[in-house]
Amino acid sequence: MKRILITGAAGFLGSHLCDRFIAEGYYVMGMDNLITGDLKNIEHLFKLERFEFYHYDVTKFVHVPGKLDYILHFASPASPIDYLKIPIQTLKVGALGTHNLLGLAREKNSRILIASTSEVYGDPLVHPQSEEYYGNVNTISPRGVYDEAKRFQESITMAYHRFHGLQTRIARIFNTYGPRMRLNDGRVIPAFMGQALRGENLTVFGDGRQTRSFCYVDDQIEGIYRLLLSDYSLPVNIGNPEEIAILEFAEEILQLTGTDQKIVYRPLPQDDPMQRQPDITKAREILGWEPRVGRSEGMSRTYAYFKSLSRDELEKREHRDFSHRNHHA
Numbered sequence: 200m201k202r203i204l205i206t207g208a209a210g211f212l213g214s215h216l217c218d219r220f221i222a223e224g225y226y227v228m229g230m231d232n233l234i235t236g237d238l239k240n241i242e243h244l245f246k247l248e249r250f251e252f253y254h255y256d257v258t259k260f261v262h263v264p265g266k267l268d269y270i271l272h273f274a275s276p277a278s279p280i281d282y283l284k285i286p287i288q289t290l291k292v293g294a295l296g297t298h299n300l301l302g303l304a305r306e307k308n309s310r311i312l313i314a315s316t317s318e319v320y321g322d323p324l325v326h327p328q329s330e331e332y333y334g335n336v337n338t339i340s341p342r343g344v345y346d347e348a349k350r351f352q353e354s355i356t357m358a359y360h361r362f363h364g365l366q367t368r369i370a371r372i373f374n375t376y377g378p379r380m381r382l383n384d385g386r387v388i389p390a391f392m393g394q395a396l397r398g399e400n401l402t403v404f405g406d407g408r409q410t411r412s413f414c415y416v417d418d419q420i421e422g423i424y425r426l427l428l429s430d431y432s433l434p435v436n437i438g439n440p441e442e443i444a445i446l447e448f449a450e451e452i453l454q455l456t457g458t459d460q461k462i463v464y465r466p467l468p469q470d471d472p473m474q475r476q477p478d479i480t481k482a483r484e485i486l487g488w489e490p491r492v493g494r495s496e497g498m499s500r501t502y503a504y505f506k507s508l509s510r511d512e513l514e515k516r517e518h519r520d521f522s523h524r525n526h527h528a
Contacts, residue, residue: 200249202226202266204309206257206300207273209236211379212314212372215420216271217241221249223424228263231274232256234288235281240379257296258288267307269427272300273314275349278384279342279468286344293348294355301359301367310366312427313356315434317373317475318346327442327476330371330434340469353434360432368426373438373477377416377497378504387411388498391449392505395456405467407446412476414439415497418490425486438477439490455498 203220207213208229213236220227221244229241230253244250253263257274275292276282282289297313304311320328321336336346353369360367374387382393394401414437422437443451449462482488 200224200226201268202228203269203271204228204230204263204267204303205271205273206230206296207236207275207314208252209233209238209240210273210277211240211377211381212375212416212419212423213271213273214240214379215377215416216273216423217244217250219420219424221247225249225269227251228253230255230257230261234285235276235278237381257299258291259299261299261303263303267303267309270300270304270309270311271314271423271427272297272311275314276345277316278381278386279345280384282345283341286341289344290348293345293352297352297355301356301365304367305359305363305365310368310427311356312368312370312423313352314423315353315369315371316345316349317371317436317438317477318342318472319350319353319371320472320475321346322472323474326474327440327478328436329478330436330481337469342469342471357432367432368429369432369434370423370426371434371436371438371477372419372423373414373436373475374411375414375416375419375438377501379416380501382505387445387448388413388501389505391452392456392502395452395458395460396505398458398460400461400463401449401452402465403446403449403462404465404471405445406464407449407462408444409467409471409473410442410444410475411448412439412442413448413494413497414490415492415494415500418492422482422486422488425488426482429486431481431485435481435485436477436479437482437488438479439494440477440479441490441494442474442476443494451494451498455502
């Protein structure tokens with residue numbers, strides 16, 4: 200039986216990856232320090248013999264017993280609200296956490312896939328963004344802690360691949376959405392849906408002409424799965440190339456939810472990218488992958504999920520308590 204370690208296992212993508220690899224017959228070890236993850240995302244797996252969970256911080260030395268075939272490194276804050284509140288932890292998990300897991304992969308002779316992000320492209324001067332584009336990133340802006348953590352993560356991963364011959368994979372993940380996202384976590388879709396559910400006006404930053412490209416979670420998981428099992432070691436964009444302006448997207452949300460709220464405008468945050476659209480030529484050619492779930496269908500599923508949550512769950516997913524965390528780490 201293949202054994203896989205998934206860090207960030209209680210998070211949005213991590214929990215879906217746990218489900219996928221359980222379904223594929225793997226023995227899954229999930230690891231998460233629960234700073235932004237939620238055990239509710241994986242509690243359905245605790246009864247299974249092929250799943251175990253480690254409540255652990257990967258910025259410390261990482262060891263798991265026994266053989267280890269694969270590692271998926273998805274431990275990192277991924278929403279603006281999170282990484283702006285815990286910037287040092289964000290940098291540490293991208294640097295120290297990645298270093299520790301690359302060391303574990305070398306010790307166990309495991310293949311490791313790291314979760315990078317479209318944020319490595321910054322506010323792009325090239326459109327759409329291909330893997331050959333080096334990016335336009337402000338290293339000292341507030342959001343630079345996330346961008347640079349991921350850029351360093353890619354660099355050290357390729358260093359281990361070239362110097363130690365480690366089997367590495369790099370997924371550059373574009374905006375992904377679906378069940379288990381947290382409402383109001385600073386990302387576009389949960390923010391809009393949270394406002395719609397609470398009967399609030401939808402907030403658009405800037406003039407709304409900035410664009411995003413949204414990939415449904417099932418498609419994203421399939422792309423990551425195929426990349427892990429491929430023979431390609433350089434970064435691959437995994438995302439949906441269907442681009443939409445934020446203002447147009449807000450209007451779609453109002454139509455989906457059947458509400459009569461208004462759209463209100465706020466100043467654009469510093470270094471917020473104006474365009475985001477993946478060139479997925481490599482994913483198509485190397486992985487035989489492209490997204491299958493259209494935005495209309497994916498958004499309907501996501502809205503149904505948020506509507507199904509109880510009021511207590513909605514409030515928990517809206518408000519994160521950072522008071523217990525080690526801010527001076």
